[in-house]
Amino acid sequence: MGLLSEGSPLSWEETKKLSDHVRKHGVIQFINLYKRLRDRQGDVLKWGDEVEYILVKFDDDAKTAKLSLRAMEILRILNEKENEDPDNVKSLWRPEYGAYMLEGTPGKPYGGLLAHFNVVEANMRYRRQEATKLLHSNEVLMSLTVFPRVGAPDFTDPLTHPTPNTGASRSLFFPDEAIYPGHPRFKTLTRNIRERRREKVAINIPIYRDESVPLLFKEDFTSKGDDGSSKVAKDNCIYMDAMGFGMGCCCLQLTFQACNIEEARTLYDQLTPLCPIMLALTAASPFYRGYISDVDCRWSVISSSVDCRTQEERGLKPLKENKFKISKSRYDSIDSYLSRQGEKYNDVPLTYDDEIYKQLLENGIDHLLAQHIAHLFIRDSVSLFSEKVHQNDLEDTDHFENIQSTNWQTMRFKPPPPNSSIGWRVEFRPCEVQITDFENAAIVCFTVLLTRVILSYKLNLLIPISKVDQNMIRAQKRNAVKVEKFWFRHDITSDIKSDNTQSEFTINEIINGKNGIFPGLVPLVNSYLANMNVDADTHCTIQRYLKLIQKRASGELLTTAAWLRKEVTLHPEYKHDAVITQRINYDLLRKIHSIVSNDISCPELLGQCVSSKTTDTIPAAVAKAEKCSATNC
Ligand code: ADP
Ligand code: MG
Ligand code: MG
């Protein structure tokens, strides 16, 4: 979740009073860093993944699986190696929102060699084993986007109870103990988002209409101490009321370093139309609060779970106290492209503060970047620490990062951190995490390869932002990979903008191609690889990953969401009422664990060939050969 400042959090009232201060200094800090770093050149391709995990505790007698709230204990031990020798660890571990969550990244980013693709999965496996070693015998680390029974009765270990009248979330379902306790940021964000909004967040996700779901599905919250929830809970929806329902989900993210700011802006734009496509392809979250929902992805849940906009800002009341009507939550898809090529596709009206925009222009920042930053800065700080209020704007960037890191969008444009060797980067944030390292490595390698193809062939995937927004909605629908169509550009080698450059395609057509109209992303990757010198093992690994992507896209293999749905609806205890009981949950998670441990196979999800030649390190000879062929020595 971005920057983790240390210190004592201020109350919402205090934070609110300082919001103009944070904005003012945040913008100055950006201007200063921009002046210092805009001409930075010559960084090389580096990239790394972030995988989020949950800790599950099984009780094989009671047949239950619950979220174990021990992440902080585990993390403390996992961080010891890094604290002792930060430059020589194979993994880095960070806290995440849930007291049951961990985030792991490789110890160092990967570089431009193709042979790095052969290390990704081994490193993910290493991380899984490293954390698993620290668990109790009946605990399991899982890369599962959503725990099916989050917020359902008795979902944590130890048992905890929600506190609707006190604490950070005031949720009827999600106890504060399930929020990561080791850093004040998480509870502070929870409280401040709720207080800024002046009511609890409200998340309504349509329930899956199975035959025994009542015609009018409407829950009664009075026994839980209803606090107005019934008013905002919508009919035929699974209602959720806390940040944890969204931020307590796991995802898979990727960060790329570009050679300079221009390339970073290009990558930011070119990856944007791929966000909904990759969201649909990685769909892995059909369950919420113990129910089967009618969506396959977490995106709208997480977006609503941190929606701090007031009623005025949401357009429900005329503006009086607030400055802007704002069309999206601070967690949502991006609203504007950043490169000159992207400018003509910015067709969504952008809300921003004119003063800030002008100030950025006066300081030599161009229109596109200025409006991007000014748009991020329509938000208030929702977490401020007393030690960080007064800063040296020439050196510090905390106020900038404060706003930047709480704009949780599909893409993030990351400037170089102060005093570091790190360059301009972009982060690709839509993907849902898959249950196995094999799948996650496949998604990561495919996406990294796409960036190589886009940059080397100078492809243009841009479509109007409004169409990307439409695609985001389609991507989350149940079974989107099979039944939805997505706006996509087929004229990818031209710069011309016309209504004929894009049309609606299935995911299969986008990934595998449509005869005579679009070559397909995987065939493009393959033609790029055909011109590269790649060692046999890496080639084999990459081909297995591309096959998985192709088969998921064509429907030959199930998406994670489709497979999860199938497992629950075919369970002998399932009553066609969209309810995931403790027993169904237990059997499902046990099965997932057996698949991940290779005790059973799951060809409908993974295909036949899941064995891997992935290795911990690149053999020296391979690295040398590749470097030589890259430099033609
Ligand atoms: P955040 O949570 O803010 O997105 P993290 O530090 O958790 O950031 O993860 C950043 C990712 O970027 C990791 O996968 C890491 O390996 C990768 N990374 C680190 N340094 C670089 C770099 N110079 N260029 C590209 N990626 C990098
Ligand atoms: Mg994270
Ligand atoms: Mg991170």
Ligand code: MG
């Ligand atoms: Mg993060």
Ligand code: MG
């Ligand atoms: Mg990240």
